Amino acid sequence: KSLKSYNFKKELAQLPMDIHTMFQQVGQLGDTMGNDVFIVGGFVRDFLLGEENQDLDFVVEGDGIAFAQALNEIIQGRLTIHEKFGTATIQLPDKRTLDVVTARREYYEYPAAMPQVEKSSIWSDLFRRDFTINAMAIQLNKSKFGQLIDYFGGIQDLEDKNIRVLYNLSFVEDPTRIFRAIRFSTRLNFNIEDETKTFIHEAIKDGMLDRLSAERLREEILNTILEKNIQENILSLDRFKVLEIIHPKLQASQANVEKLQTLKETINYFRTYESRPDEIEVVLIVLMHLLSDLNEHDLVESLNKLIANKGNYSKIKETLENRKIIYEQLKQEDLNSYDLYQLLNQFSLESIIYYYNDCDHSYVKHYLLFYVLKLKEIHVEISGEDLIKLGIKPGPIFRIVLERVLEEKVKGNIYRREEEIQFAQQLYRSLKGEKNA
Numbered sequence: 001k002s003l004k005s006y007n008f009k010k011e012l013a014q015l016p017m018d019i020h021t022m023f024q025q026v027g028q029l030g031d032t033m034g035n036d037v038f039i040v041g042g043f044v045r046d047f048l049l050g051e052e053n054q055d056l057d058f059v060v061e062g063d064g065i066a067f068a069q070a071l072n073e074i075i076q077g078r079l080t081i082h083e084k085f086g087t088a089t090i091q092l093p094d095k096r097t098l099d100v101v102t103a104r105r106e107y108y109e110y111p112a113a114m115p116q117v118e119k120s121s122i123w124s125d126l127f128r129r130d131f132t133i134n135a136m137a138i139q140l141n142k143s144k145f146g147q148l149i150d151y152f153g154g155i156q157d158l159e160d161k162n163i164r165v166l167y168n169l170s171f172v173e174d175p176t177r178i179f180r181a182i183r184f185s186t187r188l189n190f191n192i193e194d195e196t197k198t199f200i201h202e203a204i205k206d207g208m209l210d211r212l213s214a215e216r217l218r219e220e221i222l223n224t225i226l227e228k229n230i231q232e233n234i235l236s237l238d239r240f241k242v243l244e245i246i247h248p249k250l251q252a253s254q255a256n257v258e259k260l261q262t263l264k265e266t267i268n269y270f271r272t273y274e275s276r277p278d279e280i281e282v283v284l285i286v287l288m289h290l291l292s293d294l295n296e297h298d299l300v301e302s303l304n305k306l307i308a309n310k311g312n313y314s315k316i317k318e319t320l321e322n323r324k325i326i327y328e329q330l331k332q333e334d335l336n337s338y339d340l341y342q343l344l345n346q347f348s349l350e351s352i353i354y355y356y357n358d359c360d361h362s363y364v365k366h367y368l369l370f371y372v373l374k375l376k377e378i379h380v381e382i383s384g385e386d387l388i389k390l391g392i393k394p395g396p397i398f399r400i401v402l403e404r405v406l407e408e409k410v411k412g413n414i415y416r417r418e419e420e421i422q423f424a425q426q427l428y429r430s431l432k433g434e435k436n437a
């Protein structure tokens, strides 16, 4: 099909009013300033897929910064200018951001005796992008409003559900695109096109990922794992031998992948009982599963590569190291609630969820759930000050009394603050009596 047939004027009119109006304003401003202007990248991809996307990236053939300044006069957001890159960002009151980029005409050296080829600015801008489906633009100037610019076959790849790079050395030029390819393929349920797959394998074999800083590699891997379908991403990272880069022994074993399949449901289940459901750190639970087959030495080596935060590091390490003991204890039929409390109290909610999802034993599951529902939030309300008021002298006795108060609370023998005080008083008296006797 010729490019001319791709005009999306009608479809653009069906976007939310504010976006459609903004596109028209941007186009008119382009006309006034004598610039061709385009909406590009992720927005265009998602628009063609019928998906919403709030990230608006505009490309201006001309002075992008002057354009952004003039645009901001109209829409009254907060303008930030990055002079060096010829880019600007406008923050809208509703938290959305608009990015404005200056497209520059670039010259491409072709091999041998061929002359330098000059390409238009929008071509050059799109050619720098990662995949064909992300390398399309829609023109916004009035006379060409809605015209799709697709130099690299993006619309065909959208139809065929393909992730395809624009040129052979794309992954060598920017190895983070390897992770982007995996992410887009699971997010959109697209295939990584065969040749592109080969380029990824070659880039990894040639050590291109070693060129990323440890921090960048960690960030890319973790972001990739968390994208939508966790087990798909992990399988993909395994297939491209990225897991091996973290540690030679690390792999997506059948058992782990199966556990990861139920994880989402398990997390949602626990979320319904949590007062702060958004604070569950999914990535930690996923890593616990992923790393669970490693011995202690290999686990430490893997964690060194994957986790920078000391707290998270030990959360994962301790959860896995204690796994066997915890399961053994929780398989007992007659565990009392205070023993249960003491056993699990040192672990984070992420650890509990991991144990729950990992272990199939019904007692274990039962106890874990009971702990989260009934025991986890129990705290002693009284403090040292209350004990002083009772005439108890500060010292090791404080800890003993408070610990016993906690035990009675966990066992469900006392509930309210007054009961805690009463119990503390009685306990103190009897302890003192014992001592005096």
Ligand code: ATP
Binding pocket: 041, 042, 043, 055, 128, 129, 130, 131, 134, 135, 174, 176, 177, 180
């Ligand atoms: P989403 O924001 O939904 O993850 P997106 O495509 O908008 O998807 P961004 O990371 O916001 O992703 O990137 C915006 C656009 O910038 C992409 O559509 C792509 O054209 C380009 N881009 C981003 N990262 C790269 C990269 N590493 N190499 C080349 N082009 C890139």
